[in-house]
Amino acid sequence: MITATLTNRRSLLGLKELGMDEIASILDRAAYWEASSNKLEPALQGKFIANMFFENSTRTRFSFEVAEKRLGAEVLNFAAAVSSVQKGESIYDTVRTLESMGIDAGVIRLKPNGVLADLATKIKVPLINAGDGNNEHPTQALLDLYTMRKQFGELRGLTVSIIGDILHSRVARSNLYALQKFGANVQFCAPASMAAPELGAPLVTMEEALKADVVMLLRVQLERHEAGMMGTAEAYREQYGLTTERASRIAPHAIIMHPAPINRNVEIDDELVEHPQSRIFTQMQNGVPIRMAVIERALN
Template sequence: MIPRHFLSTCYMSRAEILDILNVAEKLRKENHRFTRQLFVANLFFEPSTRTKMSFQVAEKKLGLESLDFHMDLSSVTKGESLYDTAKTYEAIGADMLVVRHQDDNWYEKLQSGISIPIINAGAGKSEHPTQCMLDLLTIYQEFGAFDGLNVVIAGDIRHSRVARSNAAALTTMGANVYLAAAPGFEDLQLNYPYVSMDEATEMCDVLMLLRIQHERHEHVASNLSIYLKEYGLTNQREATMKDHAIIMHPAPVNRGVEIEDELVECKRSRIFKQMENGVYARMAIITKLLKEWGNA
């Protein structure tokens, strides 16, 4: 059984993760719709394309009503707090909250005072657990298991909530997790071995690339082509990958920066498959939470 809210991968067991992946696979093959009228409020305080849209598609596929939110048109511009915004949606009838916010620990302020399920759709630089579930679903479809897989997470580790969520969950599932980063992009609080990109491409079964998060850096090298040559996935490095190895990326992709343009849609790329899987992974999380809360 998944936690009361869906906030972090750090406390999820192997069985809980596998359950979500199996439910997602079932929903990919079979239609399921809730018969009761249920409302889901999508509270996105940061820009989003894939996460927000896939939540909306997931909700519609499940027969749920999506309550949209635009920060610039909301009472947040008048000083309303995240907590009061969440309480407002709860009071007017939302049955679930999906929240993305720039604070690393925004959900700590909501857990005790909100009495409907909450899904973390992104928390600052700390966690992105639904992205993690779709990433694991993609790997699961490819390999059927995680034990012993060499997964390299490469890029802007320091600012990546995706890296944190994935490293924790992949370790729980039995994968060997490695990190690769340019100088200054490391996060030494994550206790995983670092490898070079040349080492990464030769030894990995899964290469999970991350973009440079320009919005979180005060200074970024002006010549980004140097980044690709030194720390990105070039055609030359891709040629050294194992035949079965796959390329992943949570997107948005900086083509020609962390990855060569033509590799984004090459044979071993699963980048757009990840996006497709995002709908089913989020359908699974929503379904399990609503059932756990007695809204089946």
Template sequence: MNHLLTMNDVSTDEINKLLDRAEEFQRNPSIDTLEEKSAALLFFEPSTRTKMSFEMACDKLQMKRLTFSPEQSSVTKGESLYDTIKTLESIGSDVIIVRHPEKNYFNAIKNLIDVPMINAGDGSGEHPTQSLLDLMTIRQEFNRFEHLNVAICGDIKHSRVARSNAIALDNLGANVTLVAKEEWQDHSLPFKYHTIDEAISGVDVLMLLRVQYERHEIKEGKEESYLQTYGLTKERERAMRKGSIIMHPAPVNRGIEIDSELVECERSRIFQQMTNGVAVREAIIEHCLK
């Protein structure tokens, strides 16, 4: 692996090695550093968790960080994404981390870049680093992926997290089920759709998704009725099997995808996912550079 752009770039063996390395970073934060290296963070979309955890990962690796603001850059003068990345490569960045609203933005440029590029989210395409931290969270809980029942619930059509996780979990041997209202279903993914009530009692992992209002062609209101029909209510949580867990990539629309009281309930691993994001991104940066 040089670039990390989609979960298809990572073999199952590489996934497990990255997760092993991330756990080493958690146990011993100072085991290795990359103090002679630098990373450029190009975020063309708003981000809290992904951007800040990449920054923290770089700091823990003692790397130099080049932060980027599109509105204060030559993008406002018409500079292309390719020219922006080549500029940062030319001035010494060793790895380029990019979030961009265009799906598959990297296809036109990935073979023209001489340093590793990490996809931090491409529109409604993929989000491989989120997927890897989700996989770490699941492995910590169950110590396996094979034959786990995972339901991914929510705005499947517009979710890069759903696509990356469905691909990876299927390759790792999990049983993947999708839950979405009809207009948010993505039939390019080869998985069956069920209602949340059909799926919920048999799952080991219930992976909720944020409703991607900003990607909808028809702007919808944030209706609380979504929770009762498609979301995780307290009644549905009580129907989950013993030992099953709740996940969500966040930010959470409380009271819409999940009852607010369940965000930090005993089953919830939502904030553990965030914790795992730093170590996973350390492991990814190190792997891409070494």
């Protein structure tokens, strides 16, 4: 019988509490799956996984689905917009219903903070966090770490600048928690209205941020902003966007990253998205083996 403790250990709710060795094992297993020449592996044949997205997603949802199908799992896709949630059903009742139907694991994205941690104490199947509120997005950070490790060989000693909407960013939080465990130096660059001083990372100027080994831009999350918080997109680009002029000043060995979706010509100029130093589409590609490793960890 699977105990609640074991189920919780197989869940992936965030990286803040996950040890460096556990994170490294996920990265190593992802490398195994990336190197596999087989498009389909029946490692999870007979297992049922529900993708439960209570908030919109494209990259994350499809990346998980590709990963699940590559592992041979049966995939159930749930979208809140066409579900009983629209009739007033609670998130707990929805997840509990799917659990009752016999799913073996759930991938879940939620808009409100705090709900996922509470759900995990009540649900008996492993849950994988696909982004919860402004809290964490662990698989995005794992694929970011994987991308950096492939580029530089190791993470220790790297300087990583995360630029943009730190306040609303679960990506920034998960990257900070994970990178610090590996001895990387994480620094933030953001307008005062988008900073998160409680996270403890140093806040640097744009000029200083461009000197890093990794220049990571964040999406300006317009849907989370209060009116007037950001000003105009043009003003943001002028002060904090990676323009072609600014990109000319980054080091030759440095890489450009972005979790996407991208507001082109706001966080980053259009012609830089596929610049030789950009790893934006490489990040998306790396999402599949990372999520294969995370799903396998949950179910094996």
